[in-house]
Amino acid sequence: MKNARNLPFLATLIVFLVAYGLCTLQFPNMFSTRVIANLLSDNAFLGIVAVGMTFVILSGGIDLSVGSVIAFTSVFVAVLVGSFGLHPLTAFVLALVLSTLFGAGMGLMIRYLSIPPFVVTLAGMFLARGAAYLVSTQSVPITHPFFETIQGLYLRLPGGGRLTAMAMLMLVVFAVGALVASRTRFGANVYALGGNEQSAALMGVPVGRTIIGIYALSGFLSGLSGIAYTIYTSSGYSLATVGIELDAIAAVVIGGTLLTGGTGLVAGTLVGILIQGLIQTYIVFDGTLSSWWTKIVIGILLFAFIALQRAIIWYSNRRLADGASRGELRGAA
Amino acid sequence: MSSQSPLLEARNIGKSFLGIAALDGVDFTLQRGEIHALLGENGAGKSTLIKILTGVYRRDRGSIQLEGSEILPETVADAQALGIGTVYQEVNLLENLTVAENLYLGRQPRRFGLLDRKAMTAGAKTLLSRYGLDIDVNALLSSYSVAVRQIVAIARAVDLSGKVLILDEPTASLDGHEVEMLFTVLRQLKAEGLGIVIITHFLAQVYAVADRATVLRNGRLVGSRVLEGLPRMDLISMMLGRELLEIENDHAADHAVTTPAGDAPIRFEQYGRRGSVAPFDLSIRPGEVVGIAGLLGSGRSETAFLMFGIDRADSGQALIDGKPVQLSSPQAAIANGFGFCPEERKTDGIIGEFSVAENIALALQARDGWARPMSAKKQRALAQEFIRSLDIRPPDPDRPIKFLSGGNQQKAILARWLVTEPRLLILDEPTRGIDIGAHAEILKMIEKLCREGMALVVISSELEELTAVAHRVIVLSDRAHVAELKGADVTADNIMRAIATPATTEAA
Structure with missing residues (x-):
């Protein structure tokens, strides 16, 4: 944790804690498990998709398709359950298989046609959105006992907060994501790719397999996020979650992951999500502020964090240059 | 074993x-x-x-x-x-x-x-x-x-x-x-x-x-x-790739006479950059060709980069007509009447998709600034003139330059700088990768420009080339200027001897 690469994460964590502290000073009621549980539940689908985005950005890529995939999944599930009478679980599995294959296909194109991720996933964004319209342009409500059961599941926290099933799902995704990133070869390869693809290849990283895996993972988590969104809203709507990919990217960057790849933590993204949720909650508590203030504050935070990352890189380079010029070399006598 | x-x-x-x-x-x-x-x-x-x-x-x-x-x-x-x-x-x-x-x-x-x-x-x-x-x-x-x-x-x-x-x-x-x-x-x-x-x-x-x-x-x-x-x-x-049995150079004798006397208008004093080239003195007169010799990695190109403002010097000063000038960027060097043909012609010198005329007009345009664009007609007229005088083939100013042979590309780059009428032209490996015929033409052109009063610096790993055209040769070794050979001393043999002499600064 003493590494310079964890500094942005620590900075984000401090910003969140300080901001939360200030909020509770103004509105003591904000300091409750109820608020925290709601904050987690309301942002569950965003958090899930942001974990996938973290892997993509760590590898030096970008995935613009996630918002459309969420919308497609929600409409797809709603129509399968509502019009075709499939059991929700069957619909979930089908949706997850589709979204994972979709992501893997984009990874395949990025790798083997050497098209930049931005372009491939931009095309994927239009494609998935169009497919969602094709399934239904109407908002499709879902009434199914299974949905009601899941919506009724929650963990009662001390203080009256209700940690919903979706919030728990998000936390599990974050925990598994963090483990994969830090303790598996796949995770190590993702960081290596983000550092320098050519060097990584020379060092024996299976570049193709890793890239396809990364976008397949992002596709899978978009599908899962779509399912969470469907349960959260009890409906499927093809116009939903427009621009959510940008919220996810913002959460990842505010969480301390370098947009150029190679540096960052999955846990940071969780803090990024919490900061966004905190701003929304504050606006609700205040009651007079326009909800656009969320966007403004997030914009300012993004600028601040990107500047911070630059400053850290600049500082550590300078320290290194100083060390080298003083001839600080240990060992090898 | x-x-x-x-x-x-x-x-x-x-x-x-x-x-x-x-x-x-x-x-x-x-x-x-x-x-x-x-x-x-x-x-x-x-x-x-x-x-x-x-x-x-x-x-x-x-x-x-x-x-x-x-x-x-x-x-x-x-x-x-x-x-x-x-x-x-x-x-x-x-x-x-x-x-x-x-x-x-x-x-x-x-x-x-x-x-x-x-x-x-x-x-x-x-x-x-x-x-x-x-x-x-x-x-x-x-x-x-x-x-x-x-x-x-x-x-x-x-x-x-x-x-x-x-x-x-x-x-x-x-x-x-x-x-x-x-x-x-x-x-x-x-x-x-x-x-x-x-x-x-x-x-x-x-x-x-x-x-x-x-x-x-x-x-x-x-x-x-x-x-x-x-x-x-x-x-x-x-x-x-040379035997030490020296073929005597017939140019050396007359070079000794032609070197003009007097204070040089272009002078570099203790000019250098840490980690690139050790500080050196160099003065160049109009009508003089200064050769730079040394093995690969000895600091040949780095010397040119410093002189042309691509790298900034961190010691010494450059003087033109006795006045100190800041060569902090290629633009500054061009404004002071310098020109530079880099070693990597394909990557640093030409814009392959552009026509011969556009490539030739590039340096002039850079000097005048983008606010005063040159008409296509004027570009072509200019290009026609140089295509004739330098014998660039095929003589078509509109052909993309990447379709020309190496020798003709090199001539077009030369033309580009000649348009700006430089006082000092730096050529880094001007004959690399071009055929024998074009090789001789380029050397002839260097001599012609020199007779017309231009100052030239020629960097080359071909010793014959240097001994043929240069009045003086600066020898580099381990990123420092180690010797200067003049007139009759400019022989391949002497250059190699100078390269072989271990630099006195070496600690290892």
């Missing part, structure tokens, strides 16, 4: 690219416990040979035997698995990972399916302690100096491969102390029986660490010699 079969033996290696031979019948033999220097100028075929040995390229013909059995590595991973590891000049490690992560990327120890970070830390520590390196292996690689990174790269390569270690210019960005640290490691590995191939431009380092040297030139084997007792002069003449 001679009783054993060699560790690595390459026989009659050939490789062509698009019908042009990059390597032609080259033999290379590496023994166990040997440090073997691979030497040659640009385009000699060193990197092609290395890439064939390490599986980046496939050879067209010839055989490679490792420990007596034939090998044909098809990928870098193949070569690594066979036991051939490589460390490149730009260290091929990942700065965003820790030292331990770098050492174990792709082969991490695991427990219960998860990476065992404890084992990685311990393993990395043991691995590096062999090289006398006691550092925090969980710190980012980017927090260590290039020398440490270099040793980490070597540790990884040796641990992964362990028979042959190939180092491509490992010392290019190290200082004297760091070089010694690296050499200590290499000597230790040699004592352990590894075969080490090292590519470097620093002859002093070759003598300091290597046992044997193989010299390539123009894709062919010149020879392989034991370094102990081999005079530097012999090694340099192998690299530059």
